[in-house]
Every structure is written in C-alpha cells, then in structure tokens.
Amino acid sequence: MSKNTKKIDTALIGCGYWGTNIAKSLITIKKTIYVFDENHNNCKILKKRFPNYINIEKNLSNILVNKKIKNIILATPPSKNFKLLKIFINNEKNIFIEKPGLKNLKDIDYFKKLKNKKILMFGYIYMFNNYIKFIKKFVSNKKNGKILYLKFQRQNLGPIRNDVSVSYDLSSHDLSILYYFIGDLPKNLSEKSYSILKKKLPDISNISAKYKNIYIDIHNSWLNPDKVRRITVVTKKKMLLFDEMKTDNKIVIYNKYAVYPKISEFNNKFFNQKAKIYFGKNYSPRIKSNNPLLDELKYFFKCIKKNNKPFTNIDFAEKILKSLDKLY
C-alpha cells in the first residue's frame, strides 16, 4: 500500500489487456491509483509490474463509498458495463469508459435521461492520434479533390472476444474514425460476416456503405495471421495510405489518380475509351507521433478540471452504437 492513499482520487476497474496499458499511462499522470478487478489475480499481476504505484482494492463498494475517489476508468468487457456504469454514475463519479462502452443501443437511453453533472467520456483512442488528425486535414482539404473511396483494414489474430462480435470490438474504432473524417455516419451500412470459431459470433466482418458520393469498405478480423492496420483514401487528385504497423513513414501521399477522358476527346474512328492514369511524386509527410492513450487520459482530466463536456461524450458513443446496432 502506498504511504499516502488520501491523495489518490482515481480508480481503474478492469486490469486485463487494455487495463494494463491504461495503468501504464495513468500512473504517469496520477502517480498512484486504486485498481479493482473481479479476478483478483489480474490486480496482483498489475501490482507486480508497477509495485510503487498500484493500490489493490479488493472490494468494489469501498471504491464507491470513498468520497476521495472521484474518477473511475472502466476497462471492463462491454457486457459488464451497463451495471458498472450505473453504479458509478449513481455514486457521482467522473467516468472514462472504454469503447464501445455499452453493448446495447437501448442502454444508452438510460444514461442520456439521467441529469448527470459529472464527466462521462468514452474512450475512442483514435481521436487522439496525430496520424488520424493529419488524415482528417487531408480529407477536408478541397485542393486534394473530392473523396471518392475510403477503406479501413483492422486484422490480427486476437484478442478474440466472447461477449461481442468482431464489429463491436474492432469496427467501433473504424466507425469512430469515419465519423471524425466525414462528420456523420452512413445509414445504409451492409455487412457480410463470418462466424467461424463460435456460432452466431462473427470473427470476420466486411462492412460496405455509400455516404453521399463516397464509397466505404471496412474490413475487420481477429482471425488473421498478421496484424494489419491500414486506411486508404482515394480522392479525385491524390491517394493516401496510412499503415500504422510501419515504424516510420506511416503515411504516404501518392500524387496519382485515374480518370476516363471525356467522350468528346475521342477519335470516333477508333473508339476505345481507356482510363488515363496520372503519376506524380509520392511523399511522406513529417508527423510528430504521440502517445494517444496518454493524451486521451490527459484530456479526460482536463475536462474534469474545466468542467467541459468531452468531445467523445455520450452522443458520440450513441452515434457509433447506432451503426453497430445495424450489424451483427
């Protein structure tokens, strides 16, 4: 136990895979934190990693009644979150809850109706990623021409969930990025998914949609031999490829595009309409990489301090859940 537990104002609930990553960033901001996990062993593993910064709490109700603990970080499975969120909100805590937050769209109504004065933020980490911020500027820049096509690929072997489908787990990230890029989400999502490991729980999902004149593909899988994290943007004048797995030059901008020439430009005698491909120079913009998780948590504490509504608030989470609700 740390010497001065009186100063600890934040508790992390859920010390699994992602909770461990959160703890690493959280202790750089808060120095010491409480942790609770229904699997006590996971708390012990975390404590072993960061012995001087972790205080294990064995009983959830101690966290609830402790008025000094004002902030809760939830890194628990979506299927458990409705109950947990309800308890913490009723105990007047500020809450950061990992994406997608809730499993059922109808559950979000319960929280929207509450007159909660505390901060409730959903953890959509890509909103804090400098590369994603760069791509947002690229797609918004009219000089690059209209956006024609967006492709998102997020594949790996695991983590394999047993409470939500691959789209709830992985497409939630890509939908949040799409929402950030275009300021809305398409209503006409269609999905082809495959439940391979377990009945009625898709491991692979292919979503396609059209938003205004933009064609969109989102491909997600937790049953894939290698880790793929890519975003492709095709505009009228340029192409962009973001490969998150690369160590450097993660974004490449291609000054190339394809067009069919106007019919009037053809010789009627030899009518053979071929698309013309234009090639220019490629380049990789210099982008300062950041630690999105750390920045996201800092933003949460800043919102608390200034009493500001977070950008990834309940309306943001609802928008994503509305799309996920249409999928498997």
Ligand SMILES: NC(=O)c1ccc[n+]([C@@H]2O[C@H](COP(=O)([O-])OP(=O)(O)OC[C@H]3O[C@@H](n4cnc5c(N)ncnc54)[C@H](O)[C@@H]3O)[C@@H](O)[C@H]2O)c1
């Ligand atoms: N932002 C990201 O990039 C990112 C990455 C991975 C996971 N996540 C999200 O984080 C959340 C957790 O995912 P994970 O990969 O860490 O899962 P995990 O299964 O590894 O960990 C979940 C932990 O919660 C604990 N737990 C379950 N029910 C509990 C309860 N009622 N009270 C206390 N503890 C409980 C489990 O014992 C486990 O230790 C999910 O919502 C997931 O979508 C986000």
